[in-house]
Ligand SMILES: Nc1ncnc2c1ncn2[C@@H]1O[C@H](COP(=O)(O)OP(=O)(O)OP(=O)(O)O)[C@@H](O)[C@H]1O
């Protein structure tokens with residue numbers, strides 16, 4: 001196939017919140033042509049989600065146990081999700097050139113050149129009969145990069161033609177930003193987005209998350225604690241930089257003595273301040289922020305971000321993108337870049353020494 005012929009790629013990822021598997025499809029040349037298709041989230045079974053959450057709470061296991069059974073279960077859950085997605089959208093295997101299979105991050109320590117995503121691309125390729133790319137982050141980390149974030153080059157392709165500089169903010173379990181101004185693309189993880197708040201409301205109220213940010217909105221943030229959390233040297237560290245989902249958990253213990261409402265408000269404020277701190281690491285203050293990821297549904301986050309940043313802060317839907325599936329689409333897009341030998345990450349997005357190709361291709365047959 002000619003290098004610049006667009007092809008259809010299915011992208012599939014389970015993010016750090018471990019709520020489920022996002023599947024989407026994109027038709028792309030791996031460069032500036034991107035035509036995103038539909039997407040769908042298929043929840044993990046309760047048992048699998050519990051096993052994964054238990055695992056990430058024990059970093060030593062996540063780093064070094066073989067986890068063969070769990071990895072197979074994660075892979076099979078992804079295969080089932082892709083199958084259902086194809087059925088529901090009447091997509092035939094013959095139409096799909098590639099699957100971009102991110103897998104489930106369970107441990108991420110770029111400082112020791114280690115990142116681990118559970119998932120077996122070989123098995124996906126064989127079972128579905130579609131060439132599959134996995135291990136997107138490995139070459140980057142091996143060469144000293146942060147191994148994340150990886151969505152920025154997809155953001156750049158989507159943002160082509162929009163007024164710039166532009167900031168794209170992903171509020172997932174962890175937060176990350178992409179700053180785009182023409183050829184300049186700067187990206188890094190900002191801090192916790194929903195992970196601390198999710199874990200707090202789970203402990204206190206047995207809830208998966210603070211729906212619409214109602215609990216946080218009804219409390220009062222403790223400014224002393226927020227300042228203490230923000231004293232973490234991470235926020236002054238120059239970009240690129242990335243985080244593990246659990247990085248702030250130990251230090252955020254101060255909220256334990258607060259009420260549910262004030263604890264949630266304090267953690268939400270920490271998220272907002274950590275996002276504002278991103279402005280320390282970009283050349284110009286963007287006049288527009290586009291927000292993606294589940295946290296854009298947290299009305300409290302969005303209101304506080306608007307107040308704090310003092311500029312337009314809107315969900316990505318305001319420019320016609322689908323904030324639930326940008327990450328899944330990105331890994332479809334990156335799969336195409338991978339097989340076409342194009343870089344997946346840049347010195348300004350992950351700190352790699354030079355634009356870095358990556359991903360491993362597993363043939364269907
Ligand atoms: N209606 C809602 N109100 C408040 N928060 C919400 C709502 N819907 C989703 N969320 C938040 O979004 C989170 C999930 O976001 P998302 O699916 O973007 O995360 P992820 O992709 O798993 O994470 P990451 O991008 O870090 O890998 C939930 O855990 C929850 O905190």
Ligand SMILES: CC(=O)N[C@H]1[C@@H]2OC[C@@H](O2)[C@@H](O)[C@@H]1O[C@H](C)C(=O)O
Pocket residue numbers: 015016105108115147148149150151152172173174175176189242243327
């Ligand atoms: C190692 C890893 O899986 N990191 C995730 C995580 O979740 C959000 C943030 O931290 C981001 O850096 C990254 O995911 C997205 C998909 C990325 O690579 O762009």
